[in-house]
Structure formats: structure tokens, C-alpha cells
Amino acid sequence: MARVLDRGARGLFLSPQKTIVHVVGARPNYMKIAPVMDALRGETRVRQVLINTGQHYDESMAGGFLKELQLPAPDRDLGVGSASHAVQTAQVMTAFEEICVADRPDLVVVVGDVNSTLAASLVAAKLVIPIAHVEAGLRSFDRTMPEEVNRIVTDRLADLLLTPSCDANENLRAEGVPQERIHLVGNVMIDTLRRHLPFASLDRVRDRIPVGDGPYAVLTLHRPSNVDECGTFRSILQAVRHLASRMPVVFPVHPRTRNRLAEFNLEAELDGTIVTEPLGYVDFLALTSHARLILTDSGGLQEESTALGIPCLTLRANTERPITVTEGTNRVVGTRTADIINGCDQALHSTASKRIPELWDGRASERIAGVIGRFLFG
Numbered sequence: 001m002a003r004v005l006d007r008g009a010r011g012l013f014l015s016p017q018k019t020i021v022h023v024v025g026a027r028p029n030y031m032k033i034a035p036v037m038d039a040l041r042g043e044t045r046v047r048q049v050l051i052n053t054g055q056h057y058d059e060s061m062a063g064g065f066l067k068e069l070q071l072p073a074p075d076r077d078l079g080v081g082s083a084s085h086a087v088q089t090a091q092v093m094t095a096f097e098e099i100c101v102a103d104r105p106d107l108v109v110v111v112g113d114v115n116s117t118l119a120a121s122l123v124a125a126k127l128v129i130p131i132a133h134v135e136a137g138l139r140s141f142d143r144t145m146p147e148e149v150n151r152i153v154t155d156r157l158a159d160l161l162l163t164p165s166c167d168a169n170e171n172l173r174a175e176g177v178p179q180e181r182i183h184l185v186g187n188v189m190i191d192t193l194r195r196h197l198p199f200a201s202l203d204r205v206r207d208r209i210p211v212g213d214g215p216y217a218v219l220t221l222h223r224p225s226n227v228d229e230c231g232t233f234r235s236i237l238q239a240v241r242h243l244a245s246r247m248p249v250v251f252p253v254h255p256r257t258r259n260r261l262a263e264f265n266l267e268a269e270l271d272g273t274i275v276t277e278p279l280g281y282v283d284f285l286a287l288t289s290h291a292r293l294i295l296t297d298s299g300g301l302q303e304e305s306t307a308l309g310i311p312c313l314t315l316r317a318n319t320e321r322p323i324t325v326t327e328g329t330n331r332v333v334g335t336r337t338a339d340i341i342n343g344c345d346q347a348l349h350s351t352a353s354k355r356i357p358e359l360w361d362g363r364a365s366e367r368i369a370g371v372i373g374r375f376l377f378g
Contacts (some may be wrong), residue, residue, distance in 0.1 A: 017045050018106040018376045021099070024074070025053040025092070025116025028189075028300050031281070032111040032134055034071045035191040035365035043369070045377060051099060053092045053116040054079040068280055069196065085115055085146055092119035100127050106376060110154060111135055111188075113147040113320075117154055125157040132372060134188060136161035137168025138299075140320035145225075148320070160375055162368050164188070164303075165323040165357050185367040186359030189300055190307045193285065194362035200286040209250055209276055215292035216248040217344075219273070223297040226315060227257045230264040232335050236315055237269035239340035240295065244272035249295075250287060252276045293347055295340070302330045307360055311347035313340065327357050 020040070022033050033050070040046050052074035066073055078095040080088060092115065100108070100123055108124040110117045111134040124131045136155050140148050155161055161177060163169050164187040172182050202211075219240055227233050243249055251273050253261070261267055279287065285304075288294060294305045294312040302321050305312035306328025314332045324330035333343035359367070 017047055019047045019049065019103060020107045020109060020372070020376075021049045021051060021103065021105040022109045022111075023051050023053065023096070023116060023120040024111065025080075025114045026112070029111045029114065029116070030066075030069075030071050031192045031300070032188050033109070034069065035188055035195070036109065036134065036368050037072055039365040039369035040372065043373065049076070049103065049105070050074045051096065051120075052077045053096070053119070054081055068282060069192070080116075089115045089119045092116050093123050096120050097123045097127070100124065100129060105129055107132055107372065109134065109372075110158075113138070113151045113154070115146070115150065118150040121154045121157045130159040130375070131157055132160035132162060132368075132375075133158035134162045134368060135164055137163040137172045137182070138320040139168075139171045140318045142318050151320070160371060162371060164360075164364070165321075167323050167326075183367075183371045184359065185371065186361060186364035187303055187307075187357070188364040188368065189303055190360045191362050191365045192281075193304055193307055196282050196285060197289060200282055200289050202286055202290045204286040205279070205283050209274060209287065211248050211250060211274070211287075214247065216250060217243055217293040217295060218288050218291045219249055219251045219294075220254075220296045220298050220301060221251075221257050221315070222254040223316070226297050226335060227260045230266075233260060233264060234266060234269060235337045236335055236340065237266060239337045239344070241269055241272060242337075242341050243293075243295075243344050247292065248274055250274045250276060250291075252279050252284065252287075254278060293344065295344075302328075303360075305329055306354070307356055309354065309356075311350065313343045313347060315340065323357050327355055329354050 022037060024030050024033050037048055040048060050072050054077055080091045107130050108120060109132045110120050121131050133154050136158060138151055142148055161172055161182045162185045163182060169182055169184055221227055240249055253275055289308050291310055294301060294310055295315060297315045299321055302312055302314055302319060302324045306324040310329055312330045314330055315335055317334050319332050325332060331343050331347060333339050
């Protein structure tokens with residue numbers, strides 16, 4: 001095979017072609033893997049394969065979502081769908097093992113902390129295929145969260161630990177991970193945000209979401225610990241109702257969350273709240289990037305709000321992204337009504353200056369491509 005010399009930004013490559021298999025299992029995974037694939041696309045020594053496990057099936061992902069963000073269509077869709085953690089993980093492992101045995105990739109790239117991340121890592125490790133984990137080292141130190149277990153196990157198995165922030169490096173070193181496996185690359189989600197922010201004007205959504213010309217807040221809820229417990233869900237919505245008496249609150253409702261609203265008869269708690277269907281990425285970015293306040297249980301939105309400089313209240317007892325608190329705009333307030341209301345007051349009146357964390361500059365994917373290139377080609 002001919003050997004190609006490339007002295008580009010990703011280093012000196014002088015080797016036969018290598019196969020990289022990227023694994024995604026949920027919509028946020030696409031947001032993290034797409035910039036990485038794009039950064040590697042110009043390298044002729046790399047063949048990339050994208051596997052969607054279908055862990056979180058979303059009809060919009062089948063067409064509009066991929067087209068809107070110019071994301072790559074998956075080469076294989078495993079169609080696993082929803083199930084218990086054990087069943088879902090086992091189904092991903094069974095299907096992904098067949099792919100790895102047939103294709104024998106040189107590297108498996110996994111992102112985030114969903115069940116598909118864990119399942120693909122277990123398969124690759126047992127087949128002695130190197131693993132790169134994008135978003136490694138994050139810890140909530142709460143093992144009641146399934147995602148925390150997924151993160152810990154994936155990081156123990158991965159050969160390349162690609163971290164978004166310095167605290168993630170510290171977590172891995174404290175767990176005894178060798179320094180040579182840890183690579184601080186920055187937050188790849190911010191690459192996607194920065195790419196699409198110029199298109200996210202508020203006019204995109206004004207015809208559907210009547211927020212007016214003044215300040216407004218955005219709410220997202222999807223975690224089982226919040227929406228599957230009637231008392232917790234009611235407590236959050238009562239605080240939101242109080243906030244909605246002061247400014248418009250927009251609530252794009254996840255289908256699972258909508259089902260729980262009906263099941264628990266909580267629709268009345270939404271009086272005064274602007275309820276919408278889920279939004280596409282750029283429409284949602286248009287909404288959040290112009291908000292005065294964000295309330296969420298989403299890890300990704302904690303990061304995006306910090307990058308945007310918008311106050312955020314995390315409706316959980318902890319966060320695996322503490323840098324959004326120590327350096328960013330995030331406050332962890334829990335789920336009690338009084339604590340959320342107090343958090344709103346503090347966030348809306350705070351004048352404290354915050355800065356964007358190191359390497360959240362929109363170039364994390366370039367650094368990831370460089371680490372992968374050096375690992376595969378020397």
C-alpha cells in the first residue's frame with residue numbers, strides 16, 4: 001500500500017489506513033461525535049464508520065435533525081430502542097460485537113455516559129480493540145445515577161481518556177489512571193455550539209414561542225429522578241409557577257416528561273408556563289442563547305449555558321460538571337420549591353463575573369483528532 005505524508009495540523013502520518021468506529025446512542029452523542037468526525041475527515045489514512053445503537057430513538061434524528069446540523073448519517077443502525085439498563089446494554093453488546101468481529105477496527109470511539117457508551121466499551125475491551133472516550137473523567141460521585149457507573153467503567157477500560165476540563169484530569173489521577181492516557185482536549189460540545197450560534201437568532205422561534213421583548217427563562221426536565229417521582233416533579237413545577245409570575249418561562253416538554261405530567265395530573269401546575277413541543281437544535285439554541293435564566297437537569301445544558309454566559313440552575317443534588325459552578329454560570333439548587341425560588345432570586349440579581357473554562361474554545365475536536373492521530377500512527 002502506498003504511504004502518504006501529511007504534515008497538517010494533526011501531525012505527521014506515515015502509515016497504512018486505519019479504521020475508526022464511532023458509537024452514538026442518543027441525540028447528544030451526535031453533537032459530540034460530529035465535530036470529531038469532521039476534524040478527521042480530511043485525513044486519508046483514516047476510514048471512519050459511524051454506528052448508531054438506537055438507544056434513544058428520535059424520529060427527528062432520522063431526517064430533519066441530521067440535515068439541519070449537517071451531521072453524518074450512520075453507516076449502521078442497530079435499532080436497540082428502549083429497555084431496562086441490563087437488557088439495553090446486553091442488546092447493544094450483542095449487536096456491536098458482530099460488527100467488531102467482522103470489521104476489526106483499529107480504534108473504537110465512544111462519547112458521554114449512556115448505556116451504549118458502556119456496552120461498546122465492554123465489547124471492544126474484550127476483543128482487545130483500543131478505546132477512546134470523549135468526555136472522560138467527569139464524576140458526580142453519586143453511584144445511584146446509572147450514568148456515573150457508565151462513566152467509571154468506561155474510563156477504566158479506555159486507552160485514550162479525552163477530558164473536557166481540568167477537574168476531570170484530577171478525578172482520573174485520583175483513581176490511579178496513568179498520566180500518559182489522560183489528554184485534556186476541551187469541551188467538544190462547545191465546538192458544535194460555536195458552529196451554529198451565528199444562525200440562532202431569536203426570530204427563528206418568535207412566531208411559535210411568544211416570549212415578548214423582555215427577559216424570559218427556559219426550563220428542561222427529563223431525568224427519571226425528577227419526573228418519575230410525583231412529589232419531586234410537583235415541587236419543581238411549583239417553583240417554576242412562581243417564576244412564571246415574574247417572567248415568561250418556556251418549557252419544551254420531552255415526550256417522556258409529558259407522559260408523567262398526565263399520569264400525575266400535574267398539568268395545572270403549568271399555568272402561566274409556555275409549553276412547547278421539543279425543538280430542533282438550532283431553534284433550541286436560539287431560545288437558550290437569548291434567555292435570562294435557564295433551569296435544567298441536563299448536563300449538556302449546564303455546559304452550554306456556561307459557554308453562553310447565561311445563569312443556570314441545575315435541578316439536581318449534584319453535578320458531574322463542577323467546573324460550570326466554580327468557573328461558569330451554574331448553580332446546583334436541588335429540587336425543593338423554596339431552594340429553587342431562592343436560586344432564581346440569587347441568579348437574577350448576581351453581578352459576579354464568570355469566565356469560560358480553559359479550552360472551551362470551539363477547537364476541542366481538532367485536539368482530539370491530533371491525539372487519535374498520534375495514537376494510531378505515532
